[in-house]
């Protein structure tokens with residue numbers, strides 16, 4: 069049975085504030101019955117508060133509406149994100165005064181307030197879930213949708229996966245891409261060959277391995293799988309789909325750990341798909357939009373809301389003229405996020421894996437909370453007066 073996803077279009081019929089996205093967020097909150105569900109709950113509102121001078125994060129105008137709805141319903145809300153984003157969040161407009169509730173680091177001031185959850189996946193043996201998240205009883209997962217250099221994109225799943233874990237877990241999660249060996253010394257013809265492989269990448273994605281002076285290290289986040297290195301490597305260095313897929317999978321696993329800490333039904337998920345930039349808000353800047361705004365999506369189902377968001381964004385071609393000059397489209401196949409970050413970073417495969425974990429359903433029914441009306445333009449007869 070499909071899950072319901074409520075959608076607020078970025079388009080308006082009239083020049084009326086009631087038809088704009090913050091007002092449509094109110095309608096989504098109503099449809100999700102948020103007020104009726106939070107009485108007596110300590111509600112974690114997980115945001116990405118961004119970094120440095122990035123300004124494409126979720127605007128406080130939106131957050132404040134969620135906070136007020138929770139208070140109206142008798143809940144006790146707090147906004148949370150990683151300590152490094154919280155410490156200067158005021159520089160991007162986030163304060164207790166603008167949001168209407170406190171802002172707490174998601175794993176304590178020094179990233180030591182965590183709950184250890186044993187889990188075996190590649191190099192990773194445990195997740196360190198942030199204490200304030202683990203101790204909350206209701207979750208509002210509110211994400212700004214954008215591209216991401218390792219996962220291809222980020223929405224509500226990635227918002228939970230990395231932003232609710234401590235630094236040790238985040239490091240281990242990023243390292244899963246190196247678990248399957250990709251540099252084969254037995255096939256490398258010596259130092260000149262090793263250097264030639266390293267220098268063949270125009271993006272600097274291949275570097276010396278800091279752990280091994282004779283090795284090579286792949287920055288998967290910089291790699292768009294253009295395959296130039298493969299012509300030089302002759303089997304000594306592989307660009308393998310499994311390495312790239314590993315990151316999306318560990319993101320799903322981490323998000324599931326977060327969700328499992330809440331009673332089923334005690335979470336809602338909201339994607340704000342505006343200002344779609346090529347990379348994550350943790351880069352600390354805002355680039356040009358590479359896809360048109362797709363609006364705001366809300367659901368009780370984390371997978372369905374991601375699928376609906378991806379589908380909506382997938383209907384438009386990449387605004388290639390808005391990409392940084394150093395970003396190159398190497399394929400015109402697949403989702404626009406895949407075209408930007410490479411064919412092995414498949415956002416739909418990520419959702420298929422999330423569904424296989426039982427996190428939600430990719431089938432959805434999209435409900436427009438305020439459909440556009442077709443204006444009744446009367447025929448205008450131009451009358452010449454002179």
Ligand code: SF4
Pocket residue numbers: 268269270271272273274290291292293294295296297298307
């Ligand atoms: S596939 Fe292309 S981007 Fe990736 S490491 Fe090789 S040369 Fe660099």
